[in-house]
Amino acid sequence: xxxxxxxxxxxxxxxxxxxxxxxxxxxxxxxxxxxxxxxxxxxxxxxxxxxxxxxxxxxxxxxxxxxxxxxxxxxxxxxxxxxxxxxxxxxxxxxxxxxxxxxxxxxxxxxxxxxxxxxxxxxxxxxxxxxxxxxxxxxxxxxxxxxxxxxxxxxxxxxxxxxxxxxxxxxxxxxxxxxxxxxxxxxxxxxxxxxxxxxxxxxxxxxxxxxxxxxxxxxxxxxxxxxxxx
Amino acid sequence: xxxxxxxxxxxxxxxxxxxxxxxxxxxxxxxxxxxxxxxxxxxxxxxxxxxxxxxxxxxxxxxxxxxxxxxxxxxxxxxxxxxxxxxxxxxxxxxxxxxxxxxxxxxxxxxxxxxxxxxxxxxxxxxxxxxxxxxxxxxxxxxxxxxxxxxxxxxxxxxxxxxxxxxxxxxxxxxxxxxxxxxxxxxxxxxxxxxxxxxxxxxxxxxxxxxxxxxxxx
Amino acid sequence: xxxxxxxxxxxxxxxxxxxxxxxxxxxxxxxxxxxxxxxxxxxxxxxxxxxxxxxxxxxxxxxxxxxxxxxxxxxxxxxxxxxxxxxxxxxxxx
Numbered sequence: 001x002x003x004x005x006x007x008x009x010x011x012x013x014x015x016x017x018x019x020x021x022x023x024x025x026x027x028x029x030x031x032x033x034x035x036x037x038x039x040x041x042x043x044x045x046x047x048x049x050x051x052x053x054x055x056x057x058x059x060x061x062x063x064x065x066x067x068x069x070x071x072x073x074x075x076x077x078x079x080x081x082x083x084x085x086x087x088x089x090x091x092x093x094x095x096x097x098x099x100x101x102x103x104x105x106x107x108x109x110x111x112x113x114x115x116x117x118x119x120x121x122x123x124x125x126x127x128x129x130x131x132x133x134x135x136x137x138x139x140x141x142x143x144x145x146x147x148x149x150x151x152x153x154x155x156x157x158x159x160x161x162x163x164x165x166x167x168x169x170x171x172x173x174x175x176x177x178x179x180x181x182x183x184x185x186x187x188x189x190x191x192x193x194x195x196x197x198x199x200x201x202x203x204x205x206x207x208x209x210x211x212x213x214x215x216x217x218x219x220x221x222x223x224x225x226x227x228x229x230x
Numbered sequence: 231x232x233x234x235x236x237x238x239x240x241x242x243x244x245x246x247x248x249x250x251x252x253x254x255x256x257x258x259x260x261x262x263x264x265x266x267x268x269x270x271x272x273x274x275x276x277x278x279x280x281x282x283x284x285x286x287x288x289x290x291x292x293x294x295x296x297x298x299x300x301x302x303x304x305x306x307x308x309x310x311x312x313x314x315x316x317x318x319x320x321x322x323x324x325x326x327x328x329x330x331x332x333x334x335x336x337x338x339x340x341x342x343x344x345x346x347x348x349x350x351x352x353x354x355x356x357x358x359x360x361x362x363x364x365x366x367x368x369x370x371x372x373x374x375x376x377x378x379x380x381x382x383x384x385x386x387x388x389x390x391x392x393x394x395x396x397x398x399x400x401x402x403x404x405x406x407x408x409x410x411x412x413x414x415x416x417x418x419x420x421x422x423x424x425x426x427x428x429x430x431x432x433x434x435x436x437x438x439x440x441x442x443x444x445x446x447x448x
Numbered sequence: 449x450x451x452x453x454x455x456x457x458x459x460x461x462x463x464x465x466x467x468x469x470x471x472x473x474x475x476x477x478x479x480x481x482x483x484x485x486x487x488x489x490x491x492x493x494x495x496x497x498x499x500x501x502x503x504x505x506x507x508x509x510x511x512x513x514x515x516x517x518x519x520x521x522x523x524x525x526x527x528x529x530x531x532x533x534x535x536x537x538x539x540x541x542x
Contacts, residue, residue, distance in 0.1 A: 156372075159371060162364065163357075163361040164361055169357055172353045175349075176346055176352075176353055177372075177376075179346050226371070227294070227368065246500070250496070267492050268492055268495040271495055271496055318499050321498045325492075325494055325498075329488055329491055424507075425510065428511070432510065432517055435514070435517040435521055436517055438521060439521050442525060442528060445528070446524065
């Protein structure tokens with residue numbers, strides 16, 4: 001069991017070390033997420049003087065920005081591996097393949113959370129959305145949703161690392177499967193942003209997200225083992 | 231399997247030609263009238279889409295474990311048929327809904343989950359087509375996720391409040407409705423087998439062609 | 449001439465429409481008259497037609513694919529079973 005976590009730590013630390021030096025992924029992903037939010041905000045803010053977004057736009061835009069920037073980050077994380085041909089080396093390393101998966105997953109989750117640290121206040125500002133009122137629940141939603149999205153995303157991105165047309169195939173494959181996560185995230189967030197925050201509804205969506213996480217991580221772990229045996 | 235293709239097509243073709251007679255003679259439903267007759271061509275493909283997705287998932291799992299090509303061929307065929315039958319269900323459904331509910335589409339649980347499952351299998355086909363070598367194994371992994379959505383699609387109407395009819399409708403159908411329904415279902419099912427047999431044969435022949443090609447180059 | 453006629457008709461229609469007074473109240477009914485209801489028949493026919501069309505299209509495309517593959521296969525196996533000298537020269541490569 002210890003060997004497993006050691007591999008996980010080695011893989012995750014490698015990614016963090018590379019990232020800490022160049023900060024390429026974090027800078028570009030954050031800026032892309034910010035541009036997404038800005039583009040959406042000019043499209044969806046209502047005509048009225050108070051600048052409130054149409055309906056539940058704030059919740060939807062937050063999650064869309066996460067999904068889009070997450071997809072790009074996933075593609076580029078494995079592009080880096082492919083470029084250095086390190087993926088093969090990683091998989092040949094002693095220790096369970098699953099540990100490699102978990103290591104990469106933790107790296108992606110860290111990157112996405114870091115992006116959200118910037119994007120959440122931005123959305124709150126641009127849409128005058130009270131995201132910090134029930135911050136604990138908003139954070140729970142974001143963390144659970146990020147884990148769900150990233151777990152499937154890491155699997156698919158790894159799978160596609162050497163495939164043809166991988167750039168466009170990643171979103172094509174990823175979005176249908178992660179739509180339940182998106183729905184739960186958006187509904188939970190908009191329940192909290194409503195004029196009368198519905199804490200019970202939000203709690204329900206959080207629990208649903210957690211069950212998605214369990215299913216997706218388990219399925220991804222099992223599939224990663226079988227898929228990477230080439 | 232090859233010998234069965236033509237008889238299966240013939241049998242299902244016969245059923246499809248005679249089914250409208252049975253359907254026309256079935257009674258009207260009390261609240262929906264004529265438009266409810268779409269049910270006989272909506273329920274079978276919808277249920278078969280779910281069954282097909284599970285079948286594809288099982289075959290994909292077997293392919294990942296055993297690595298035998300025939301499982302891959304069948305999984306590919308099952309995925310195509312999932313998309314075909316799903317398209318039928320999701321075209322006939324809105325046509326019915328337009329009259330029965332007043333809208334073409336609703337984002338309720340059943341419709342959303344069905345569309346989702348359908349999209350997963352469309353992405354499966356895109357992956358097979360454009361993913362290059364090695365995409366059989368990747369697609370097999372994807373099919374497992376697609377299969378995982380099947381129970382949610384079926385049970386969604388019972389768990390969430392939806393506008394779509396509940397799963398209790400079909401098991402409790404009066405015999406006047408049930409007879410044409412299961413007759414039509416038989417037609418759709420035999421057609422499924424026929425198309426699967428045909429599709430698998432194509433893949434089998436392709437594999438033989440590739441093999442022969444490789445041998446001829448030595 | 450046609451333009452003049454169209455314009456005149458439009459003006460008369462407009463005048464007639466404007467001449468009617470606005471609706472003063474809404475009256476509820478439980479049953480919509482048949483003329484206002486969506487006709488079911490086109491929907492039912494469209495549904496059935498789509499299913500048949502989809503089956504026919506898919507089966508047709510697949511039958512064609514099978515024919516092509518079997519054709520390629522028999523062509524290649526005929527070529528492969530040709531005597532040695534032809535194969536050694538590397539001629540007739542597809």
